Amino acid sequence: MYRFAAVLGAVIAVAMPSLYDAHAATAQENYRLYCTQCHGITGNGHGINADGLAVSARDHSSAIEMSKLTDEELRLAITKGGEAVTKSELMPPWAQVLRANEIDELVVHLRKLCKCVAAK
Amino acid sequence: MMHNRLLTVAWGALTLIVAAGSEVVALDGKAVFAERCASCHNATGPAPASLEGVLERKAPDLFYAGSKFNLDWLEQWIQSPSPIRRSGVMFLNHVITEGGKDRINEDTIKACPSKLNAEEAGSVTEYLMALKDPKMRTGVISRDKKFSMAQALRLFTKQYPCIGCHTVKVKENETGGISGPSLTDAGARLNPDWVYARIMDPQYWDPKTWMPKIELSHEKRETLTLFVVSPK
Structure with missing residues (x-):
């Protein structure tokens, strides 16, 4: 009986998130949809809009550049836009489009792209 | 008598044909x-x-x-x-990366056939x-209202990221990004009240649009709208 309950509980725990939010986007999907238009498909800063940008989009694939930034700085730039981290206003704030956990997951995704760790 | 009846039938048939014709x-x-x-x-x-x-x-x-x-x-x-969109309906379907730089493969963008x-x-x-959004506020923007072009340009190109994705005409030159629709003819194309509502809440219209939703005062949003729909 207890075993049955445990199995049932596990099934519910696995099924619930997908039932709860049928269209939960992964960080990879969000990066493709929102970020690549400027930062590029590979994240190197050469997206389709790059030529028209007065300030170049950051190269997310650069370990040297990205390791200068803390995760909190990345989170702040995504949440409140470039202006909040004294960078270009052309980087929009995404707080009203992405949920906090999606932004956290994007920060993790950025660390995979640069293959680097956060500045302390 | 027979003749008359034939005439009536013929007339009736003709009326039917004309009626059917006008329906077409x-x-x-x-x-x-x-x-x-x-x-x-x-x-x-x-x-x-x-x-x-x-x-x-x-x-x-x-x-x-x-x-x-x-x-x-x-x-x-x-x-x-x-x-209208230089990068197609959705840029991800047309982007190719060459020599480390992304570009739109224009051969894959087809006009409506x-x-x-x-x-x-x-x-x-x-x-x-007749397909109108029942919740959109109308009469918000008066197209002829005067606005400061200098302020509008500052908002559109510097203070907010609009120019990053949208092409506009500035002093006869086309400038700006391409992942969003070009706005060079937006005044002829778009209802100003919709432009205002779209800037206010892009995700209301299209939950997965790649346009950010940005907090703006009514005055700034109105200036941006007037700039977008103005002949440039």
Whole structure:
């Protein structure tokens, strides 16, 4: 009986998130949809809009550049836009489009792209 | 007597033919749309709610066309359709990376293949212009209201990221990004009240649009709207 309950509980725990939010986007999907238009498909800063940008989009694939930034700085730039981290206003704030956990997951995704760790 | 009866029958038949003929003349825009446009355009909603759905969308949603477009522009465009988005309906479907730089493969961007004649266009326009969003506020923007071009340019190109994705004409030069629709002819194309509502809440219209939702005062949003719809 207890075993049955445990199995049932596990099934519910696995099924619930997908039932709860049928269209939960992964960080990879969000990066493709929102970020690549400027930062590029590979994240190197050469997206389709790059030529028209007065300030170049950051190269997310650069370990040297990205390791200068803390995760909190990345989170702040995504949440409140470039202006909040004294960078270009052309980087929009995404707080009203992405949920906090999606932004956290994007920060993790950025660390995979640069293959680097956060500045302390 | 026989002769008269024949005449009556003939007259009746003629009346029927004429009646049937006039039915063909008065085209049903909804039916024309279903046959010529609906395989690519969504006129019933809702907009896609996932990246997958966005990638599968073949042409812009039209279920709020009557709120979005100007009638005259729509009727003309349907008769000679040309692409409005330089990166296609969705840039991810047309982007290629060469030498480390992304670009749009323009060979893959096709104009709408359904070119309608004037009569068909008139009926489809009438149908589409009746598809209005019931919640959109109207009468918000007065197109002729004066605004500061210098302030508008500062807002559009510097203080906010609009220019990053949208092409506009500035002093006769086209400038700006391409992942969003070009705005060089937006004044002819778009209803100013819709432009205002779209800037206010892009995700209300299209939950998975790649346009950010940004907090703005009414005054700034109004200036941006007037700039977008102004002849430039």
